Structures are given as structure tokens and as C-alpha cells.
Amino acid sequence: MWKDRVRNSIPNLFTFGNLYCGFLAIVMAAKGDFQNATLLIVIAMMLDSLDGRLARMLGVAGDFGKELDSLADIVTFGVAPAMMAYYTYFYEFGEIGLLISALFPLFGAFRLARFNLSATNVASAYFSGVPITAAGGILAVVTLFSGRMNDLMVPLVFTGLAFLMVSRVKIPSFKDIPVPRHTFVITFTLLYVTYVMIARNNEWSTFWFVAVPLYIAFLLFSFIKKKKQKQHSNG
Incomplete structure (x- = not known):
């Protein structure tokens, strides 16, 4: 019995690691430390790419892990990159900038909810819309190097990724690639x-x-x- 519990918990530990990195990334972004915030998000991306694979390899994929993963993704790849974008660019617009920044995790949450309703335990070859993991990672990297780019780069990437998350564009999932x-x-x-x-x-x-x-x-x-x-x- 205890072996089954350990096996069931292993993928969740990776998910908790993802969530923990997301929390720390938010703290770093609030302090203006965008370098460490981006590093934490990149580490979380790697952890997020492993938890689902582990669950399928161990035969413990289920609704609990799926929902926990979605909650972690909203924090790490929705809230944290949005905080970085806010403190880098949107803060100049006051409360309106705060409202705009909130759209990124909101669109991400919508995409995750739609994905969870249509997802099955069988790995699909494609995602419908850009995954929040990829969108959050790209936004974080663009925000980190925003000082070396055109001032419009952050809002353009922010807007494009937000709408791509809720789009129906087919994106390769790479889930069928053996580890x-x-x-x-x-x-x-x-x-x-x-x-x-x-x-x-x-x-x-x-x-x-x-x-x-x-x-x-x-x-x-x-x-x-x-x-x-x-x-x-x-x-």
C-alpha cells in the first residue's frame, strides 16, 4: 500500500516544485529581480514537462494530478510572467496597466479549463492553442531582455501570447517523444x-x-x- 502511495506522489512532487518556483518567481519579480524570476520560471518549465510524463510512465495519471498541475501552471506561467510584464512596462499606466496585466493569467486560466474538459489520459500529438507553459516562458524571457528591445515588444508579445492561448491553433505537444x-x-x-x-x-x-x-x-x-x-x- 505504501509503495502505491509513494508512486502516486512522485509526479505531484514535481508539480509542487513547479508551484514553488512560481511563488518564488513572483517574489523576485516584485523585488525587481527579473533574472532570478526568469530562471525560476525556466526551471518550472522543465519540472512541468516531467510531471505528466512521470504520471503516464508510472501509470498513475488521474484527475487529481491534472487539476493540481493546472493550478500550479496558473501561478507559475500566468501570474508570475504577468507580474514581470507589469513591473517592466504596464506599471506606467497605473490601474489600467494593472488590469491589462491581469488578462494574461485570466486568459491562461480559460485555456487550462478548456483543456481539462477536453483532455483524456491518452497523450495527444497536438495542443489546441499555445500552452500556458510556453506562453509564460516566452513572456518571461522577452520581459527579461526588454531593455535591449523596442519599447513596444513587451505589449505586443503579451497581447499576441494571450490571444494565442485561447485560440484553436494546433501546436505540437511532443508528449509522444520517449524520455x-x-x-x-x-x-x-x-x-x-x-x-x-x-x-x-x-x-x-x-x-x-x-x-x-x-x-x-x-x-x-x-x-x-x-x-x-x-x-x-x-x-
């Missing part, structure tokens, strides 16, 4: 090493130019590996 062995250990090791490097050297350029290509390479490797496995099984 290679030892991925979880390697992921957390890289996260820890990256955080230590940033904390000591404050070299954010190193983080973005290393972490992002590595993550893309991981997705490409997994996709190619899956295609080869299919070709081998068909042959």
Missing part, C-alpha cells in the same frame, strides 16, 4: 550546476547560450531516436 534513460538525474544535475554558475558569476549569457541549445538538441535527439525505433519495428 531517454537517466534523463531525470541528468536534468537536475545540469540545473544545479547551472544555478551555481549563475549565482557565483552572474553570467546570464552563458546560461541562455548553453541551456537553450542543449534543450533543443535533447528534443531533436529524442525525436530522431523515436523515428529510428519506428523504422526498426516496421522493418
